[in-house]
Amino acid sequence: MITDFPDHPMPPVDHGATAGELAALGGDPVIPAGLRRTNFPVVTKEDVFRMLLAVRTSPDKVVGDFAESYRMYVGARHAIPTASGTASLHLALVGAGVRPGDEVIVPAFTFIATAQAVVAAGAVPVFVDIDPSTYCMAPDAAAAAVTERTRAVMPVHVHGLPADVTALRALCARHGLTLVEDASHAHSARYDGAVCGSLGDAAGQSLMADKNLPVGGEGGIAFFATGEAHARATEYLDQHGIDYGMSWVAAAFGAAQLQRLPYYDEIRARNAGELSAALLPTGLFRPPHVPAGSTHAFNMYRVRLDPGAVGLEDLPVHAVTAVVHELLVAEGVPAREWQNTPIPCHLPFRDRGGFGNGYPFSLNPAAVRDHVPQDFPATLAMLESTLVLCRELRSPVEHERLARYAAAFGKVAARPDAIRTLVADGDFPLPYARAARLG
């Protein structure tokens, strides 16, 4: 029988794991080849049994029960389960009252679905820069983008860290706008004690299989603060014949995973805390910033590089980041970029064909901008100086694996000489000079 159970246990960290030459230069990697696979999502006998029970249950009940259970967990008033996160964002916008030709303020740094959902609603995304410390929408940038045609502000709780909801709520109140959360990274993330998805007038959230709460493949859920918003979204689906329904197969898997979500949350928080404590002494690596009052869900863990802390301040930071990326991967740490250019510079937002013939951009030409990456300096600074871990902290990884990730960061940080040599020997284009990546 095929199995995804590991062949061998991860050995504990010992001095030999970190004392030798860098793996990229011929040494042994901190995480041995063959032990690098991280299984996610975790599938237990409860998942299997719940799926078997669902086979004998009405599909509508399976989907409805899951949506209701998760709605209660989040603390939202109303919910609509959907086939995808993009669909949930679309419905959240519609429920919040966004109409064709409206402007919706979104961050330039997010997954492309945030902005595409705005287009799906017939509105025009207006892109603004991020806060340099949280990587979420900068409230002052959002305030500067408000016009008479702005209908909504749509922050993204990037990587699982809640956006500055207090400031954005105040902005919305001042201008009569609605607040629509993109909570696709933020399952169980909290802001002043409230769970993301329940903070705005509406919210959309992906439940695809790479998220902290995964359904079996693709799925999503839209949340609404009022019955009116929920009814508006429901009527919209009926009126326009849009099939956004979630499969019962996905819902059954999600229902089982939901029961273990608090356990997984604790594991991620523990892992992130331990890794952050290990990164601080390296100097080169800075862990994610978490403001007081926020609970980070760590769907992703973005590490900032500080070359000046190890005597590399004279080198281009993006070149240092690129070299460190290569060194970490060689050590067995699956670090990655996760985005390399602002979303408005992706093809669909440069070309702006929309649904065809430029719709809906043609409804509001004044809101359309031909952006260049340099329009978003905080986003560029982040892209040039950070690397991301994704599922590595997410599943209940062995403690030995986490310790080896930490050891690998330490091993690389201890070799500024090697980083300097590799930077001098290489050619490193700026991240946003390369083709835009979706993830």
Add this chain to the structure above:
Amino acid sequence: MDDFGTALVLTRVLTTGVLMSIEKNDRELPALGRLLRQATGRAYVNLVNSRSAGFHTSLVGQRVGHGDTIDQPDLDARQRAFVEWLGIAVRPGAGLGGRAFGFLAVGPDDVSTLRDRVGSLPPAPALVLDLTGLGFGPAAAVLTDDERAWARGERLTIFGSFDLRTMWTQREADAELVPGVQFNYRLSPLVAACLRIALSPATSRTDAPGAIS
């Protein structure tokens, strides 16, 4: 497929398969695509997560978009509402150029005669198969012999096969393939696995639900 067959397939995918639908090593979606190509004789298949997604994909594949008009008889009110939501006007006749797409809803009783039923449909550049009736939730497939129509349809879906093949890089050498609005119409591997087994009699009447690869 009976409950035992469904349960067996789901258990097999849950315990040994790929649940991450954006994984390059997912085998369920390509396998379902192969089966549908064999069962219908069409060269290309877009797999999507609903009937309306199938309509949208077939129209985008033919470069039909907002402001255009199609000839399409036999749409019910809901189907017509969706096409009109896309900004596409509908003439109810077949027109000189024929209908924009064929449509067939597939249920458990239709599987063994799928090829014949597809063959009996009026000609159209694309065929939307609504697979929802097979019982695993909303699902559809768009069948065509036009590679570029397939390619445009794949780009309508975020994380479509184009994105996976390029490791999600949005770069196009061909301006005609640049995506506009995109939705996540991607089908779940779990659902695809169930559909594949349910549809297996369409290609081999001796296949049993237990014939799991």
